[in-house]
Amino acid sequence: MIKKGIILAGGSGQRMSPLTKAVNKQLLPIYDKPLIFYPLSILMLAGIRDVLIIVNKGKISQFEKVLPKKNNLGIKIRYAEQSHPKGLPDAFIVGEKFIENNNVALILGDNFFYGQALTPMLKKCIKLNNGANIFLHAVKNPTAYAVAKVNSRKKITKIVEKPKKPFSKYAVTGLYFFDNKVVKYSKSLKPSKRKELEIVDLLNKYKKNNKLNAEFLGRGGAWLDTGSIEDFYKTSDFVSNLENRQGFKIACLEEIAYNYKWINKDNIRNAIKFYGSCEYSNYLKTFLNKTK
Numbered sequence: 001m002i003k004k005g006i007i008l009a010g011g012s013g014q015r016m017s018p019l020t021k022a023v024n025k026q027l028l029p030i031y032d033k034p035l036i037f038y039p040l041s042i043l044m045l046a047g048i049r050d051v052l053i054i055v056n057k058g059k060i061s062q063f064e065k066v067l068p069k070k071n072n073l074g075i076k077i078r079y080a081e082q083s084h085p086k087g088l089p090d091a092f093i094v095g096e097k098f099i100e101n102n103n104v105a106l107i108l109g110d111n112f113f114y115g116q117a118l119t120p121m122l123k124k125c126i127k128l129n130n131g132a133n134i135f136l137h138a139v140k141n142p143t144a145y146a147v148a149k150v151n152s153r154k155k156i157t158k159i160v161e162k163p164k165k166p167f168s169k170y171a172v173t174g175l176y177f178f179d180n181k182v183v184k185y186s187k188s189l190k191p192s193k194r195k196e197l198e199i200v201d202l203l204n205k206y207k208k209n210n211k212l213n214a215e216f217l218g219r220g221g222a223w224l225d226t227g228s229i230e231d232f233y234k235t236s237d238f239v240s241n242l243e244n245r246q247g248f249k250i251a252c253l254e255e256i257a258y259n260y261k262w263i264n265k266d267n268i269r270n271a272i273k274f275y276g277s278c279e280y281s282n283y284l285k286t287f288l289n290k291t292k
Contacts, residue, residue: 002103002126002177004050005043008091009036009063009109010082011056015228024059026109027066028232031239032279033251034066035226039107041251042175046122048105049075049262052098054091057081072271073253074262087196089186096183103128104182108174112235114242114250115221124215125177131211133177134203136170137223138216145171146200148214156212161200170216172203173223179211249283258291265291 009026016025026036036053043051055063060079069077080094091106092099105126113135125133134156136148142163149158149168158167176199185205189197206212217223226232239250249255254271257263268288275281 002046002105002128003048004052004099004102005046005048005105005107006091006095006098007036007039007043007051007053007107007109008088009039009053009055011085011110016232019229024056024062025226026055027062029236030112030226030232031236031243032249036063036067036109037251037253038112039109040067041253041256042107042113042118042122043105044073044075044253044256044260045119046105046126047260048126050078051075052078052080052095053109054080054082054094057083072263072267072274073257074260074267075257085196087191087194088199089182089189089197089202092178092183092186099180099183101180103177103179106176106178110226111174112224112226112238113173113175113217113222114238115217117218118221121215128177128179130179130181131209131213132179132182132203132206133213133215135173135175135215135217135223137173137221138169138219139171140169142166142169142171146203148172150214154214155210156203156207156214159200159203159207159212161198170214172199173217174225178206249280252280252283252287254284255287258287 019028027034030038053063067077071077082094139145143166146159146161147163147166147168148156148170151157185202189201192198203212224235226235243249254268258268265288268284272281272284
């Protein structure tokens with residue numbers, strides 16, 4: 001069972017400079033909410049209530065203004081600093097004390113996931129006892145991603161970073177569920193030519209032991225990477241179109257927490273005061289009025 005989750009929200013955000021010179025990328029808006037709300041909502045939808053957010057050195061205070069440790073979400077939020085980008089597996093080394101002897105989920109702070117079938121898959125993944133589960137999504141240009149080959153039992157048999165000749169259309173997304181061996185495996189990795197620990201090398205350790213399993217987002221699901229300014233605003237447009245057409249908010253953290261019975265109406269009222277006069281607060285007021 002997985003009860004702990006890590007959001008890797010470090011990185012320089014260099015491709016989005018000068019926007020990221022003063023503000024961490026994960027605090028920039030995707031339509032009406034900071035980017036960090038979206039990966040956090042995924043962990044919450046999975047049922048995870050103990051979260052570590054790994055940020056750049058000196059940036060914790062920025063995040064605490066948006067997501068304070070004493071929050072109205074019914075979850076525990078902790079922070080850790082990463083001196084400089086060292087690769088995705090470094091999250092498990094930085095978070096070793098947080099993880100302790102537990103299994104753990106990892107989501108990249110600049111990844112966006114959406115889909116009606118997503119929540120049941122998340123709840124299935126947190127039941128993991130051993131091995132690893134990763135989410136795959138079909139893409140048009142697999143040469144730009146880590147690509148995985150899967151057998152009929154949803155076991156991953158091959159995984160390669162940005163293959164010149166793709167053997168599959170399924171890209172590895174930024175959502176992972178690991179057993180506790182992930183800390184030991186991450187420590188055993190050697191830096192690549194980029195001088196970073198590579199996620200594919202970590203995943204291959206699980207694959208070698210036939211312990212790497214796949215989950216598919218499917219045609220109705222969306223996975224968007226906000227690594228560039230263009231992708232950032234495409235994601236923002238996606239959220240804007242859905243919210244304005246259907247009248248609900250994606251990644252409304254208080255709504256998720258209330259529906260999971262982690263908080264009560266007073267917490268929502270406190271959240272409204274915390275956010276002040278804004279559209280997000282107006283949505284919470286409407287939600288509050290609709291609840292019994």
